[in-house]
Amino acid sequence: MSRLSDSNVAVAKEIIARYPRQKSALIPLLHLAQEQTGYISREAMVHLGELVGVTSAEVYGTATFYEMFRFEPIGKYLVNICGTMSCALMGSEKLMHHAEKRLGVKAGGTTADGMFTLAHAECQAACTEAPCLQVNYRFRLRVTTADLDNLIDDLKTGKLSDEIPVHGVLSKVRQHIAPDREVGAVAPELVNESPVWLNGKAAL
Amino acid sequence: MTIVDPVGEKIVVDPNVVNITINDKPVLARKGEFIIAAADRTDDFIPRFCYHPRMSSVGMCRQCLVEVETPRGPMMVVSCMTPVAEGQIVRTATDTVKKAQEGVLELLLANHPLDCPVCDKGGECPLQDQAFSHGPGESRFIEEKRHYEKPIAISEIVYLDRERCILCDRCTRFADEVAGDPLISFTSRGNDTQVLTFPDEPFSSYFSGNTVQICPVGALTAKPYRFKARPWDLDQTESTCTSCSVGCRIVVQSSRDELVRYQGVDIDPVNWGWLCDRGRYNFESVNSTERLTTPLIKDGSELATTSWSVALESAARLIRLALVNGSDSVAILGGARGTNEDAFAWALLADQLGISQRDAQLGDGLTPEIFNLPQATIDETCAASTIILLSPDLKEELPVLYLRIRDAAQKRKSRIVEFSSRDSGLTPYAWRSIGFEPGQQAQVVRQTLDTPEMSEQLRRGDVVVVVGRANLAENESLTLHALAELLHTVPNAKILPVLRRGNVRGAVAAGLTPQKNSGDAIDILTKAATGKVECLILLGADPFSDVADSTLVERAFAQIKNVISIDTFVNRSNRNADVVLPAAAFGEKNGTTTNLEGRVSNVTQQITPRGTSRPDWIIATELGLSLGADIGVSSLDELHQKMISCVAEFSSCADVSAIQSDGVLMVHETPVTISRSPIVSIDRNSYNYRLVVSRTMYDKAQSTVASQSLSGIITEAAIYVHPLDLARIGVVEGTSVRVGIDGTNIVIPVNANNGVHRGTAWLPYNHTGVDIRPLLNIASDIVDVRIEVIK
Numbered sequence: 004m005s006r007l008s009d010s011n012v013a014v015a016k017e018i019i020a021r022y023p024r025q026k027s028a029l030i031p032l033l034h035l036a037q038e039q040t041g042y043i044s045r046e047a048m049v050h051l052g053e054l055v056g057v058t059s060a061e062v063y064g065t066a067t068f069y070e071m072f073r074f075e076p077i078g079k080y081l082v083n084i085c086g087t088m089s090c091a092l093m094g095s096e097k098l099m100h101h102a103e104k105r106l107g108v109k110a111g112g113t114t115a116d117g118m119f120t121l122a123h124a125e126c127q128a129a130c131t132e133a134p135c136l137q138v139n140y141r142f143r144l145r146v147t148t149a150d151l152d153n154l155i156d157d158l159k160t161g162k163l164s165d166e167i168p169v170h171g172v173l174s175k176v177r178q179h180i181a182p183d184r185e186v187g188a189v190a191p192e193l194v195n196e197s198p199v200w201l202n203g204k205a206a207l
Numbered sequence: 208m209t210i211v212d213p214v215g216e217k218i219v220v221d222p223n224v225v226n227i228t229i230n231d232k233p234v235l236a237r238k239g240e241f242i243i244a245a246a247d248r249t250d251d252f253i254p255r256f257c258y259h260p261r262m263s264s265v266g267m268c269r270q271c272l273v274e275v276e277t278p279r280g281p282m283m284v285v286s287c288m289t290p291v292a293e294g295q296i297v298r299t300a301t302d303t304v305k306k307a308q309e310g311v312l313e314l315l316l317a318n319h320p321l322d323c324p325v326c327d328k329g330g331e332c333p334l335q336d337q338a339f340s341h342g343p344g345e346s347r348f349i350e351e352k353r354h355y356e357k358p359i360a361i362s363e364i365v366y367l368d369r370e371r372c373i374l375c376d377r378c379t380r381f382a383d384e385v386a387g388d389p390l391i392s393f394t395s396r397g398n399d400t401q402v403l404t405f406p407d408e409p410f411s412s413y414f415s416g417n418t419v420q421i422c423p424v425g426a427l428t429a430k431p432y433r434f435k436a437r438p439w440d441l442d443q444t445e446s447t448c449t450s451c452s453v454g455c456r457i458v459v460q461s462s463r464d465e466l467v468r469y470q471g472v473d474i475d476p477v478n479w480g481w482l483c484d485r486g487r488y489n490f491e492s493v494n495s496t497e498r499l500t501t502p503l504i505k506d507g508s509e510l511a512t513t514s515w516s517v518a519l520e521s522a523a524r525l526i527r528l529a530l531v532n533g534s535d536s537v538a539i540l541g542g543a544r545g546t547n548e549d550a551f552a553w554a555l556l557a558d559q560l561g562i563s564q565r566d567a568q569l570g571d572g573l574t575p576e577i578f579n580l581p582q583a584t585i586d587e588t589c590a591a592s593t594i595i596l597l598s599p600d601l602k603e604e605l606p607v608l609y610l611r612i613r614d615a616a617q618k619r620k621s622r623i624v625e626f627s628s629r630d631s632g633l634t635p636y637a638w639r640s641i642g643f644e645p646g647q648q649a650q651v652v653r654q655t656l657d658t659p660e661m662s663e664q665l666r667r668g669d670v671v672v673v674v675g676r677a678n679l680a681e682n683e684s685l686t687l688h689a690l691a692e693l694l695h696t697v698p699n700a701k702i703l704p705v706l707r708r709g710n711v712r713g714a715v716a717a718g719l720t721p722q723k724n725s726g727d728a729i730d731i732l733t734k735a736a737t738g739k740v741e742c743l744i745l746l747g748a749d750p751f752s753d754v755a756d757s758t759l760v761e762r763a764f765a766q767i768k769n770v771i772s773i774d775t776f777v778n779r780s781n782r783n784a785d786v787v788l789p790a791a792a793f794g795e796k797n798g799t800t801t802n803l804e805g806r807v808s809n810v811t812q813q814i815t816p817r818g819t820s821r822p823d824w825i826i827a828t829e830l831g832l833s834l835g836a837d838i839g840v841s842s843l844d845e846l847h848q849k850m851i852s853c854v855a856e857f858s859s860c861a862d863v864s865a866i867q868s869d870g871v872l873m874v875h876e877t878p879v880t881i882s883r884s885p886i887v888s889i890d891r892n893s894y895n896y897r898l899v900v901s902r903t904m905y906d907k908a909q910s911t912v913a914s915q916s917l918s919g920i921i922t923e924a925a926i927y928v929h930p931l932d933l934a935r936i937g938v939v940e941g942t943s944v945r946v947g948i949d950g951t952n953i954v955i956p957v958n959a960n961n962g963v964h965r966g967t968a969w970l971p972y973n974h975t976g977v978d979i980r981p982l983l984n985i986a987s988d989i990v991d992v993r994i995e996v997i998k
């Protein structure tokens with residue numbers, strides 16, 4: 004079902020190869036799984052366990068530790084409205100009420116058509132531009148209620164589909180590490196030479 | 208290092224000794240050891256929850272805070288993670304330390320439900336005890352506590368009450384570090400942190416009971432003991448588990464004359480406190496209402512209850528009758544499930560009657576000569592540089608030995624070289640796992656050991672060969688040939704024989720083994736099939752379940768005139784017996800037992816034998832009296848003394864206190880050698896699958912079936928092939944296929960399994976559902992079958 008797709012398995016393998024120990028790749032892989040369906044399904048966790056050689060329980064334990072991983076299906080667009088100090092002072096509460104009315108769901112809910120999930124977020128590190136929100140982790144700054152209406156319309160009509168990827172995609176560009184910048188797939192305990200920049204002094 | 212003290216005496220200083228003081232008293236510590244471990248050898252107790260001496264320290268609970276003197280004054284450290292250092296000054300009970308310990312306890316109790324009156328742990332709970340000894344007495348927490356659904360079943364056996372959990376990481380650490388089954392994990396974060404399995408996936412570890420034992424609170428409880436007793440009601444005695452031949456040390460606990468729980472006891476040479484779930488929970492079978500409680504005697508076609516005197520007289524009469532036709536018309540099978548003394552008493556009786564056909568092994572063992580090869584202990588095995596496995600899957604058959612060897616490979620310097628026809632529990636930890644098709648082991652061993660890489664490894668240090676019967680579809684000689692090859696290349700290797708039945712080694716030493724060149728169990732049955740055995744005495748043996756070749760057993764039983772069975776249950780082999788004598792079970796009798804490494808330790812009586820059942824040795828004595836063959840003992844003690852004076856192997860067993868704790872190693876006879884034989888390869892037709900038949904932890908063993916908490920775990924019989932072979936057969940998993948050889952067919956579901964090698968098929972032995980035994984033929988070296996789709 005929602006195991007990783009073949010193309011994502013290829014990506015996963017590339018990610019795994021970056022680490023000395025396979026299971027170190029777990030968190031980037033969880034993001035990859037979330038990118039695929041917007042949330043991390045049971046099947047995805049089983050699949051990731053198989054890929055890095057840990058039990059599903061270990062994947063589950065790791066995944067549930069982090070707030071940004073979701074385990075329930077979400078809408079195509081996740082709208083995170085900040086509610087922390089600066090944004091609150093600048094009217095984010097009003098913004099949230101407006102969004103709730105406009106979308107017909109309460110914070111935390113998903114619209115019936117599966118387009119939007121509205122969520123309350125803690126500080127998103129854009130206090131100078133308060134009030135702020137994120138749609139699928141893409142910023143909208145100094146947002147007014149009118150901006151919000153326009154945003155929702157644009158998302159609905161698909162005007163922003165180039166700019167805003169569907170749910171769960173964190174990075175804009177998939178990272179490719181050039182071979183000369185790789186850490187190298189050597190387990191730390193097997194390294195018995197200090198890195199050159201430490202000038203040969205025992206660093207381990 | 209040597210120093211001379213003022214008096215002029217030379218004192219040799221061990222470089223590994225570190226001098227510290229704890230509460231102003233000097234303490235000798237070992238280099239690298241943590242403060243808490245050193246303190247455990249003094250009278251000063253440091254409270255703790257997460258620290259466990261057999262697992263790595265994690266510093267989760269912070270209860271073990273102590274003060275250590277530093278150049279900047281006393282500093283608070285967790286004693287379970289701070290190593291000792293020369294001259295270190297530790298204080299465990301200063302006002303600051305007390306305040307800190309009270310503070311930690313207050314926090315641990317903030318969310319704890321304190322439902323001690325309904326908690327199984329109450330009365331033996333480290334949290335309860337340490338709240339009294341090191342707690343503040345009062346809590347300032349008046350808020351609502353955290354709530355979770357009260358106990359959730361995380362497996363067939365284990366329940367988890369998350370409200371009581373103090374997040375010490377003992378269960379999760381055990382599952383990962385010790386058992387290698389990380390099926391439980393901390394999930395979520397902060398105030399929501401909880402131990403859980405993956406949703407809807409049970410904590411199906413063979414070792415789950417250990418987490419219940421080491422949980423410092425009542426968060427983990429086990430079905431067999433829940434609400435059965437309170438700790439202050441329990442009576443207990445130390446004993447040795449005989450469910451398999453590892454011989455784990457346990458305490459047997461009872462309440463109102465019923466067994467209610469076994470707990471692992473930490474002895475260094477064997478189990479380190481761990482038990483497997485089968486050994487831990489099959490005490491339920493002792494309490495089973497199905498137990499035989501009175502003697503039975505054949506009355507027409509039924510078994511009817513009778514008195515001991517009548518039953519013994521009838522048994523004596525049948526034996527006497529048979530003996531008229533020579534002592535070879537009587538045979539004794541079994542005895543490996545009793546004590547050394549039980550076996551010895553029966554051997555004495557057999558000696559008196561001249562019965563030389565006896566065997567405690569039931570065709571699935573190895574020649575007793577194996578015990579005369581240089582022997583390794585479990586400790587020696589785990590300290591060896593190379594551990595060669597030519598053995599069954601230890602995780603399935605000798606579970607706690609699996610834990611020890613896994614530990615040796617993971618945390619110590621041992622390297623495992625595994626030879627097997629199927630992936631085992633130890634395959635992931637093996638340095639090299641070399642597959643062989645059944646029948647080719649001698650050849651594969653010879654080729655592998657010849658390689659430079661392997662020769663170098665074998666030269667690195669001690670080598671121990673763990674040898675046993677890995678495949679019941681294979682003739683014993685194949686294992687012995689491979690062993691001979693190994694010993695030819697590594698003549699200094701020691702042997703750890705892994706024969707699984709509880710006391711097989713003791714029974715063999717005591718004399719329940721073929722005498723005067725008479726044949727083994729299989730020969731006895733083969734002879735019986737031709738009508739040459741009139742009377743068969745079964746000592747806790749059920750050939751219909753124990754012997755792999757069911758056709759042979761059927762043919763033998765059809766010819767045997769009289770069967771006398773000494774057993775705890777009615778089973779297929781004694782259902783039509785002439786006399787059935789009820790035997791006392793484990794926990795109902797005293798004696799000694801011998802584990803696979805030849806370690807003799809005591810088993811003890813904790814409850815009254817059910818009904819009128821008696822220990823085997825008493826039955827042997829009484830039967831002897833009825834037969835006019837007095838074995839000359841009137842008490843267990845006399846029997847034990849006689850055994851250690853008559854049987855050379857047991858001559859080391861006079862040290863009573865050692866027998867009651869770590870056990871005593873048997874003495875070995877003069878070493879023998881086993882000779883190599885020419886290598887023959889047994890070719891397989893490529894349409895066929897070569898069978899691997901082996902046991903799993905939960906099968907239809909009587910003690911498992913009769914334990915209600917375990918019986919549900921036994922899986923249905925199925926045949927397993929490699930996924931690519933399943934594709935070749937062309938059916939989906941779970942489809943019933945016809946598996947056949949020479950006109951004998953069984954219909955059984957087929958499943959894919961990555962651990963099964965291509966061209967072979969694995970059949971777990973003695974599971975519920977389809978009986979696979981008709982396929983097995985003890986006379987042939989290997990068994991090749993056809994797997995056909997049913998149209």
Ligand code: SF4
Binds near residue numbers: 376
């Ligand atoms: S369940 Fe018990 S052993 Fe496991 S973390 Fe909680 S308190 Fe510790």
Ligand code: SF4
Binds near residue numbers: 454484485486606607
């Ligand atoms: S490993 Fe064997 S001896 Fe140990 S508890 Fe399990 S059955 Fe008993």
Ligand code: FES
Binds near residue numbers: 265269272287
């Ligand atoms: S025992 Fe030291 S932190 Fe738990």
